[in-house]
Amino acid sequence: MGEKKLWGGRFKESTNELVEEFTESVSYDKRLAPFDIAGSVAHVKMLEKQGILKPEEAERIITGLNKILKEIEEGKFRWKKELEDVHMNIEKRLIEKIGPVGGKLHTGRSRNDQVATDVRLYVRHEIEEVLKLLKRLRLAFLKQAEENLGVVMPGYTHLQIAQPVLYSHHMLAYYWMFKRDADRFQDTLKRVNVSPLGSAALAGTSYPLDREFTARLLGFDGVTRNSMDAVSDRDFVAETIFNCAMVMMHLSRLSEELVLWSTEEFGFINLPDAFCTGSSIMPQKKNPDVSELTRGKTGRVYGDLVAILTILKGLPLTYNRDLQEDKEPLFDALDTVKISLKVNALIVEGMKPKADRMRQQASKGFSLATDVADYLAKKGIPFREAHRVVGEIVAYCLDKGKGLEDLSLEELKQFSDAFEEDVLSLMSVEGSINSRNVIGGTATEQVKAEIERIKEEEEV
Ligand code: ARG
DSSP states (O other): OOSOOTTGGGOSSOOOHHHHHHHOOHHHHGGGHHHHHHHHHHHHHHHHHTTSSOHHHHHHHHHHHHHHHHHHHTTOOOOOGGGOSHHHHHHHHHHHHHOGGGGGTTTTOOHHHHHHHHHHHHHHHHHHHHHHHHHHHHHHHHHHHHHTTTOEEEEEETTEEEEEEEHHHHHHHHHHHHHHHHHHHHHHHHHHSEEOTTOTTTTOOSSOOOHHHHHHHTTOSEEOSOHHHHHHOOHHHHHHHHHHHHHHHHHHHHHHHHHHHTSTTTOOEEOOGGGOBOOSSOTTOOBOHHHHHHHHHHHHHHHHHHHHHHHHHTOOSSOOGGGGGGHHHHHHHHHHHHHHHHHHHHHHHHOEEOHHHHHHHHTOTTTTHHHHHHHHHHTTOOHHHHHHHHHHHHHHHHHHTOOGGGOOHHHHHTTOTTOOTHHHHHOSHHHHHHHOOSTTSOOHHHHHHHHHHHHHHTTO
16 A cells, blocks of 8 residues: 555546455466566567657666566565556556656556566577477486386276387377377467557557567567457467376376376386385385375366456457456466476386386286187288187187187187198297387387487487
8 A cells, every 4th residue: 555556647546455455466477577577678678779768768667677577586676566567567666766757667557468478488598498498308218218128018098908018119198198188288488479569459550650670679470460360369378278288188197197106016117216205104115295286286287277267258359357367377387387297207217116016917818819700801801800719719718718729729729720730939028029020019019110210309
């Protein structure tokens, strides 16, 4: 209270304190300060170039803004809730520092195009960060794949053992999830990186602004083409949060597998100690809390997505104050995704497959049954018939407590004459894996080639 509002001209009474509390955003939008100042500096340079500000006025404003940025960086800036938001806190401080000429900063601009610009600059910066983190995670999967090329494991469908696969193949499946995530963020950048400055409150401005000039100074690829859309569009915020939600969904799937794999029952993986926690009562416990929390935090990012879509759905053109509510979900989604990517990259870098245990499980669950059916089919038996024969063999094995690989040629022949000596060598995990020699298949040759292709594409 007590601070005269920058917009206070037409008001007789001061703002109700609870309303100030309710409407302020500076407590969270202050993180936009560096982008707000960058936008203002570009705006002032343009105003000067257009002869709207005198060179000495522009110079004083820019010097003042840079000093304010320093105050903020050094933690010396006093943020005031009664000044509502980051924009007015900075503008008010500018006027305090350099006098009435500071009031010229806002010429030909509104907070509506200003905030849209700030958020776009912020999102662009954050996406660049997320892209780096996604790359680090992808390379961690690539390294796992490369360093453990001989490791075999059961592949699953319905969480039932299905067919043996290479552990490297499984790792590269995750590589692709995070590659698509990066592609999505890259694509979103095209829509983020457009300058709304010059749209002013909603209709454009009567000043002869050079919008393209400001856009260039700020590294935007171009300018928005409809002022009304420009001040009310937050599609890029929703899209960014969606991309974050998708990354979290992928991380959550990874987490689910790591939680399962680190159980006694699976015993497929050793997670680095530094990423697990103990129990306050059970001394033997090593819990995969980081993976569990990643799975849990996915929920909040989904919440952020639902929040932004709901905020936007009822808005008439153009700017409405509801739009201020875009920031917390956006910040939360990006903060959550960044820390989740960081910590999960470290986990993937540090985890160790337990090759013996995986190998042992790889042939369980009649995982070679498809290979036997394919064998019969290649001998001319229609696949459906072969499928039935092998089904009967599996039932026989279950009855006798045997595995497929335990059967003698004589036993097999009871089910079909087509079985010959060569079936015995085929019934091995490695044989099965290496027979899947199609592009995208799990054969060692294919996975090796894939690793090389990815290394080239990632330039590592
Ligand atoms: N803090 C506001 C927001 O985040 C800035 C724009 C305010 N504009 C206005 N017309 N009240 O949306």
